[in-house]
Amino acid sequence: MTIPSPTEKTLYARLGGYDVIAAVVDEFSQTFSTDARMARFVSAMNLERRKRNRQLTVDYLCAASGGPALYLGQDMKTAHEGLGIDASEWDIAMDHVQRAILKLKGPDSEGNELFALFLKLKNQIVERE
Numbered sequence: 001m002t003i004p005s006p007t008e009k010t011l012y013a014r015l016g017g018y019d020v021i022a023a024v025v026d027e028f029s030q031t032f033s034t035d036a037r038m039a040r041f042v043s044a045m046n047l048e049r050r051k052r053n054r055q056l057t058v059d060y061l062c063a064a065s066g067g068p069a070l071y072l073g074q075d076m077k078t079a080h081e082g083l084g085i086d087a088s089e090w091d092i093a094m095d096h097v098q099r100a101i102l103k104l105k106g107p108d109s110e111g112n113e114l115f116a117l118f119l120k121l122k123n124q125i126v127e128r129e
Protein backbone atom coordinates (compact mmCIF):
# COMPACT_ATOMS: atom_id res chain seq x y z
CA MET A 1 0.00 0.00 0.00
CA THR A 2 1.31 3.46 -0.84
CA ILE A 3 0.92 6.04 1.86
CA PRO A 4 -0.16 9.28 0.16
CA SER A 5 2.03 12.30 0.76
CA PRO A 6 0.22 15.33 2.24
CA THR A 7 0.05 16.98 -1.18
CA GLU A 8 -1.34 13.90 -2.88
CA LYS A 9 -5.06 13.49 -2.32
CA THR A 10 -6.54 10.01 -2.08
CA LEU A 11 -9.00 8.78 -4.68
CA TYR A 12 -11.59 8.80 -1.87
CA ALA A 13 -11.07 12.55 -1.37
CA ARG A 14 -10.87 13.34 -5.09
CA LEU A 15 -14.14 11.49 -5.69
CA GLY A 16 -15.92 13.58 -3.09
CA GLY A 17 -15.82 11.17 -0.17
CA TYR A 18 -18.33 8.94 1.50
CA ASP A 19 -21.54 10.40 0.10
CA VAL A 20 -20.44 10.04 -3.50
CA ILE A 21 -19.30 6.44 -3.01
CA ALA A 22 -22.53 5.56 -1.17
CA ALA A 23 -24.58 7.19 -3.94
CA VAL A 24 -22.77 5.16 -6.62
CA VAL A 25 -23.37 1.92 -4.69
CA ASP A 26 -27.05 2.78 -4.16
CA GLU A 27 -27.49 3.59 -7.83
CA PHE A 28 -26.02 0.35 -9.17
CA SER A 29 -27.67 -1.72 -6.42
CA GLN A 30 -31.00 -0.35 -7.55
CA THR A 31 -30.55 -1.12 -11.26
CA PHE A 32 -28.80 -4.45 -10.53
CA SER A 33 -31.55 -5.64 -8.22
CA THR A 34 -34.28 -4.93 -10.78
CA ASP A 35 -32.41 -6.67 -13.63
CA ALA A 36 -34.16 -10.01 -14.22
CA ARG A 37 -30.85 -11.59 -15.24
CA MET A 38 -29.55 -11.02 -11.69
CA ALA A 39 -32.66 -12.29 -9.91
CA ARG A 40 -31.02 -15.45 -8.58
CA PHE A 41 -28.65 -13.36 -6.46
CA VAL A 42 -31.18 -10.86 -5.20
CA SER A 43 -34.09 -13.14 -4.34
CA ALA A 44 -31.85 -15.33 -2.18
CA MET A 45 -31.18 -12.47 0.25
CA ASN A 46 -33.63 -11.01 2.75
CA LEU A 47 -33.84 -7.23 3.12
CA GLU A 48 -31.51 -7.08 6.10
CA ARG A 49 -28.92 -9.09 4.24
CA ARG A 50 -29.19 -6.76 1.25
CA LYS A 51 -28.70 -3.71 3.51
CA ARG A 52 -25.71 -5.38 5.13
CA ASN A 53 -24.20 -6.16 1.75
CA ARG A 54 -24.77 -2.61 0.59
CA GLN A 55 -23.04 -1.22 3.68
CA LEU A 56 -20.11 -3.61 3.39
CA THR A 57 -19.70 -2.70 -0.28
CA VAL A 58 -19.62 1.01 0.61
CA ASP A 59 -17.08 0.32 3.34
CA TYR A 60 -14.97 -1.81 1.02
CA LEU A 61 -14.82 0.92 -1.63
CA CYS A 62 -14.12 3.67 0.92
CA ALA A 63 -11.20 1.67 2.28
CA ALA A 64 -9.95 0.61 -1.17
CA SER A 65 -9.94 4.22 -2.39
CA GLY A 66 -7.83 5.37 0.55
CA GLY A 67 -10.59 6.71 2.77
CA PRO A 68 -10.84 6.52 6.57
CA ALA A 69 -12.86 3.31 6.70
CA LEU A 70 -12.14 -0.15 8.00
CA TYR A 71 -13.65 -2.92 5.90
CA LEU A 72 -14.90 -5.61 8.28
CA GLY A 73 -16.40 -8.03 5.75
CA GLN A 74 -15.06 -11.20 4.22
CA ASP A 75 -12.38 -11.02 1.57
CA MET A 76 -13.82 -10.90 -1.95
CA LYS A 77 -12.99 -14.50 -2.81
CA THR A 78 -14.62 -15.90 0.34
CA ALA A 79 -17.67 -13.61 0.01
CA HIS A 80 -18.48 -14.95 -3.47
CA GLU A 81 -17.21 -18.53 -3.30
CA GLY A 82 -19.87 -21.05 -4.29
CA LEU A 83 -22.20 -18.51 -5.91
CA GLY A 84 -21.07 -19.78 -9.32
CA ILE A 85 -20.85 -16.28 -10.80
CA ASP A 86 -19.99 -16.57 -14.49
CA ALA A 87 -18.24 -14.19 -16.86
CA SER A 88 -21.45 -12.94 -18.48
CA GLU A 89 -23.03 -12.19 -15.08
CA TRP A 90 -19.85 -10.32 -14.23
CA ASP A 91 -20.15 -8.26 -17.42
CA ILE A 92 -23.78 -7.41 -16.64
CA ALA A 93 -22.85 -6.33 -13.11
CA MET A 94 -19.98 -4.18 -14.42
CA ASP A 95 -22.35 -2.57 -16.91
CA HIS A 96 -24.56 -1.49 -14.00
CA VAL A 97 -21.54 -0.19 -12.11
CA GLN A 98 -20.23 1.75 -15.12
CA ARG A 99 -23.62 3.35 -15.77
CA ALA A 100 -23.92 4.37 -12.11
CA ILE A 101 -20.46 5.95 -12.14
CA LEU A 102 -21.19 7.81 -15.38
CA LYS A 103 -24.52 9.04 -14.06
CA LEU A 104 -23.08 10.38 -10.82
CA LYS A 105 -19.54 11.36 -11.79
CA GLY A 106 -19.65 11.91 -15.53
CA PRO A 107 -16.75 10.81 -17.71
CA ASP A 108 -13.98 12.10 -15.43
CA SER A 109 -10.75 10.37 -14.51
CA GLU A 110 -11.78 9.76 -10.88
CA GLY A 111 -14.75 7.78 -12.16
CA ASN A 112 -12.39 5.65 -14.24
CA GLU A 113 -10.16 5.07 -11.25
CA LEU A 114 -13.16 4.00 -9.19
CA PHE A 115 -14.26 1.63 -11.95
CA ALA A 116 -10.75 0.15 -12.02
CA LEU A 117 -11.17 -0.87 -8.36
CA PHE A 118 -14.10 -3.06 -9.44
CA LEU A 119 -12.45 -4.49 -12.54
CA LYS A 120 -9.46 -5.82 -10.67
CA LEU A 121 -11.72 -8.02 -8.51
CA LYS A 122 -12.85 -10.17 -11.42
CA ASN A 123 -10.56 -13.12 -10.83
CA GLN A 124 -11.54 -13.27 -7.16
CA ILE A 125 -15.29 -13.24 -7.89
CA VAL A 126 -15.89 -15.06 -11.18
CA GLU A 127 -15.87 -18.86 -10.85
CA ARG A 128 -16.76 -20.05 -14.34
CA GLU A 129 -16.77 -18.96 -17.97
Ligand code: HEM
Pocket residue numbers: 041042053056057060061072073074075079080083085089090091093118121125
Ligand atom coordinates in the same frame (compact mmCIF):
# COMPACT_ATOMS: atom_id res chain seq x y z
C1 HEM B 1 -21.35 -10.36 -10.69
C2 HEM B 1 -20.97 -9.62 -9.68
C3 HEM B 1 -21.40 -9.88 -8.26
C4 HEM B 1 -22.43 -10.63 -7.78
C5 HEM B 1 -23.46 -11.43 -8.56
C6 HEM B 1 -22.37 -10.55 -6.32
C7 HEM B 1 -23.22 -11.17 -5.47
C8 HEM B 1 -23.08 -11.25 -4.10
C9 HEM B 1 -23.91 -12.03 -3.20
C10 HEM B 1 -25.10 -12.89 -3.62
C11 HEM B 1 -23.41 -11.84 -1.95
C12 HEM B 1 -23.96 -12.45 -0.66
C13 HEM B 1 -23.25 -13.73 -0.34
C14 HEM B 1 -23.80 -14.32 0.94
O1 HEM B 1 -23.93 -13.60 1.94
O2 HEM B 1 -24.12 -15.51 0.94
C15 HEM B 1 -22.29 -10.93 -2.05
C16 HEM B 1 -21.54 -10.46 -0.98
C17 HEM B 1 -20.70 -9.36 -1.05
N1 HEM B 1 -20.27 -8.75 -2.21
FE1 HEM B 1 -20.78 -9.26 -4.08
N2 HEM B 1 -21.32 -9.74 -5.97
C18 HEM B 1 -20.71 -9.30 -7.12
C19 HEM B 1 -19.65 -8.42 -7.21
C20 HEM B 1 -19.15 -7.71 -6.15
C21 HEM B 1 -18.18 -6.64 -6.25
C22 HEM B 1 -17.53 -6.16 -7.54
C23 HEM B 1 -17.95 -6.18 -4.97
C24 HEM B 1 -17.06 -5.08 -4.47
C25 HEM B 1 -16.95 -3.90 -4.99
C26 HEM B 1 -18.79 -6.97 -4.08
C27 HEM B 1 -18.88 -6.81 -2.72
C28 HEM B 1 -19.49 -7.68 -1.86
C29 HEM B 1 -19.42 -7.59 -0.41
C30 HEM B 1 -18.67 -6.53 0.38
C31 HEM B 1 -20.16 -8.66 0.10
C32 HEM B 1 -20.41 -9.00 1.59
C33 HEM B 1 -19.24 -9.76 2.21
C34 HEM B 1 -19.57 -10.22 3.61
O3 HEM B 1 -20.71 -10.67 3.87
O4 HEM B 1 -18.69 -10.14 4.47
N3 HEM B 1 -19.49 -7.88 -4.83
N4 HEM B 1 -22.11 -10.59 -3.36
